[in-house]
Amino acid sequence: MPEKGNDTTLETSKSDLLLKEIKSRQERTRIVDVDEEQVKMVFFTVGGTLFAFYGSDVKEILPVEKIYYVPGCPAVILGVINVRGDVESVIGLHGLLGLPEKAQTKNSRIALAQKNGIRSGILLDSVEDVDDIPVRSIAPPISTLDKNTKEFVAGETTYKNRNVTILDVGKLFSRISI
Amino acid sequence: MLNFNENQTLKESRILSESQYLLFTIGRVTFAVDMEQVAEIALVGDIKHAPVCFHRFHDLVGLQENSGHCPGAMPEAMTSPAVMPMVIPMVMIVRRKTPPTAIIIEEPSDTLSIPLESMRPMPPLIAHYTKAIWAAAFIYDEPVYLVDLYKFGIFTDGHP
Incomplete structure (x- = not known):
């Protein structure tokens, strides 16, 4: 012992x-x-659907103030805003994605996005979160996506157990510039 | 005596510092046109220089083309403002262009010198569609769109 x-x-x-x-x-x-490689994402809703942008494409999230109409533009371009003395365009996603238009609320935001040398505001119904997610959680776009959305999709991920479509800012801007 | 480059610089600085703009509002949207492009402003019946062509300004800038929004769903500012029947139709006779052209506007509200530092180029997505609207300036917190009449594509001769 x-x-x-x-x-x-x-x-x-x-x-x-x-x-x-x-x-x-x-x-x-x-x-x-x-x-674990992380990537920053901005999660937002448009027409009741949850989407995300890559955080690196979003320079700023602004409250919605007055958007001024500019004649001669297609309906997807809502107008211009004054951002600290600079004039920025604002586009709406509802028409591009074939989603129902929704009246602005106190949750509405403008994401000031920049890609391929083009900068513009994008009107969002709400910004849900800005968060880092593992890169491995991003999957290629699913083949059953709506044809209106498919053109602009960068990938798929999940957020709080919800499927999220990641939109490519560059593809959105290119579509409007055509 | 000034050499060519000095003359050019002097000319450019004069252009940048001395431009006067004619301001007018159509359907709640305010526009500014460089006075150097305007030969005459007159009531339709009082024109001295007989123009060959008449155009309505709001047609040229596409004021009625952007009507795709549902007015009930979007703020008023985002929809194309209704162009009211013009009570006092006035015309701008465009200077030095072929064919001689009159552009119908509503009554001009003012002439103004807009400082260069107040002007901002139109954002790229918008500039793609609005060739004649080349810049915006926020004056008293409202945008004024600067319009180059010579870029309307209605003239047969080139840009002077």
């Missing part, structure tokens, strides 16, 4: 061992977290 002192030594050793293992596991988790 081991002496009492030896028991203590054994117990200490066991606790040290356990502690070491716990720390090791924590470290492994942390390493996994660091290695």
Whole structure:
């Protein structure tokens, strides 16, 4: 039978061992977290549907103030806004995506987006969140997507257990510039 | 004596600092036209220079083309404003263009010198569609669209 002192030594050793293992596991988790490539996304709704833009394409999210009509533009271009002295265009997604138009509410926002040298505001019904998601959670667009939306899709992901269609800002701008 | 480059610089700086603009509003949208492009402003019956062509300004800028919005669903500012029948139809006779052309506007509200630093180019998505509207300036928190009459594509000669 081991002496009492030896028991203590054994117990200490066991606790040290356990502690070491716990720390090791924590470290492994942390390493996994660091290695997991993340991408910032802006989650928003238009016409009751949840969409996302890549965060790198969105420069700013603005409250909706007055949008001024510009003659001669297609209906998808809603007008211009004054952003600290600069004039920026504002486009609406409802028409492009074939979604029902919705009246502006206090939740409406304008995402000031930039891609391929073109900058414009995009009117959104609401911004749900701005969050980092793992790159591996982004899947290619599903083949059953609505044909109006398909043209502008960069991929699919999930957010709070909801499927989210990621829209490509560059494709949206290109479509309007054609 | 100034050399060619100095003369050019002087000419450019004069153009940039001295331009006067004719302001007028159609359907709640305010436009500004460089006075150098306007030979005469007159009531339709009082024109001195007989123009060959008449155009309505709101047709040229497409004021009635953007009517795709549902007025009940979108704020009024985003829909094409209704162009009211003109009570006092006035015309601008366009200077130095062929054929001699009159553009019908509503009564001009003012002439104004718009400083260069107040002007902003139209955003690229809009500039794609509005060739003649080349810039905007916010004056008293409202946009004024600067219009180059020579870019309307109604003249047979080139841009001077």
